[in-house]
Amino acid sequence: MTLLQIFNLFGVAVFAISGALAAGRKSLDLVGVVVLATVTAVGGGTLRDLLLDRHPVFWIAETENLVVALAAALLTLVYVRFRHPPERALLIADGLGLAVFTIGGTQIAAATGMSGFLPAIMGVMTGVAGGAVRDVLTAEIPLILRRGHLYATAALAGASLYLLLVEAGIPRPLPSLLGMAAIAALRFASIIWGLHLPVFTLSEKFDE
Numbered sequence: 600m601t602l603l604q605i606f607n608l609f610g611v612a613v614f615a616i617s618g619a620l621a622a623g624r625k626s627l628d629l630v631g632v633v634v635l636a637t638v639t640a641v642g643g644g645t646l647r648d649l650l651l652d653r654h655p656v657f658w659i660a661e662t663e664n665l666v667v668a669l670a671a672a673l674l675t676l677v678y679v680r681f682r683h684p685p686e687r688a689l690l691i692a693d694g695l696g697l698a699v700f701t702i703g704g705t706q707i708a709a710a711t712g713m714s715g716f717l718p719a720i721m722g723v724m725t726g727v728a729g730g731a732v733r734d735v736l737t738a739e740i741p742l743i744l745r746r747g748h749l750y751a752t753a754a755l756a757g758a759s760l761y762l763l764l765v766e767a768g769i770p771r772p773l774p775s776l777l778g779m780a781a782i783a784a785l786r787f788a789s790i791i792w793g794l795h796l797p798v799f800t801l802s803e804k805f806d807e
Contacts, residue, residue, distance in 0.1 A: 603706075603775070606699040608667050613689075613696035615640040615671035618733050620684060625737050629676075635733055636672035637665065642729030647704050647721050651711055687790065693730075694753075694786035698779040701726035701754040702761055706775070709762070719758035726754045726782075746798055749789035757782030 618639030622632040641658045648656040658664040678684065704725025708718035727750060731741040743751040761778030765771075788794045 602772075603703060606779075607703055608663065610696035610699040610703075611640045611664050611667045612671040613692045614700075614729055615668040616675050617689065617693055617730065619672040619675040620679075620689070621733055621737050621739075623676075623679060632676060633669065633672055635736060636675075637668050638736065639729045639733040640664070640668040640671075642732045643700055643725040643727065644704065644729075646728045647707065647725045650724075651708060651721065653707075653711075690790050691787060694783050694790070697726045697750070697754055697786060698757060698782035700729075701758050701782055702775050702778045705758045705761055705778070709765070716759060716762065719755060719762055722758040722761075723751055723754040727751050746795065749785050749794055749796070752796060753782045753785035753789070756785055 615636040618636035619632050621639070622635040625631075627635065641664060644657050644664075648654075675684075701722045703722075705718045705722030707725075708721035713721070727743050731743055734741040742748055757778045757780075760781050761774045764774035764777060785794075
């Protein structure tokens with residue numbers, strides 16, 4: 600198993616945990632927990648593979664992804680019976696998962712021959728789509744759209760950096776590591792120091 604595959608499984612586990620916790624906040628039953636955890640964990644990669652016409656999609660070709668997602672969801676159920684999950688620690692873990700999924704998705708898209716920044720778009724989609732589906736299913740505003748969060752922006756910045764470094768001929772795996780580090784750093788900065796994009800607000804005169 601390669602280092603990238605290990606990182607990918609870590610991302611699957613982290614996103615599955617976030618899905619399970621979201622299900623718990625909405626008081627869903629066991630089936631709801633498993634479904635939400637799985638959708639969160641594999642949703643982004645599934646959308647990427649469908650758009651790239653990659654068959655079978657990654658979790659069918661590599662079933663260990665489903666096993667890890669299911670195990671993470673069930674372990675989360677056991678853990679929260681005894682301890683309250685640390686919110687900030689989970690946000691940081693989610694940031695790491697975002698970094699891994701985004702760069703992995705960018706690499707897969709680039710390997711198909713996509714040019715320009717299209718691989719970066721596919722990478723961002725891989726990183727954020729699962730969480731967006733999770734939020735929609737639980738009637739929440741998707742995290743990528745919420746005020747005060749650098750999420751998709753962090754993913755796009757890291758994916759773009761990765762592509763620029765590859766184009767510049769930087770030897771692997773340095774572009775991957777630096778791309779993931781950039782995503783994680785921006786996400787952590789948003790969590791810890793509240794960095795965010797400017798907010799668009801219509802003036803009250805438009806309501807008159």
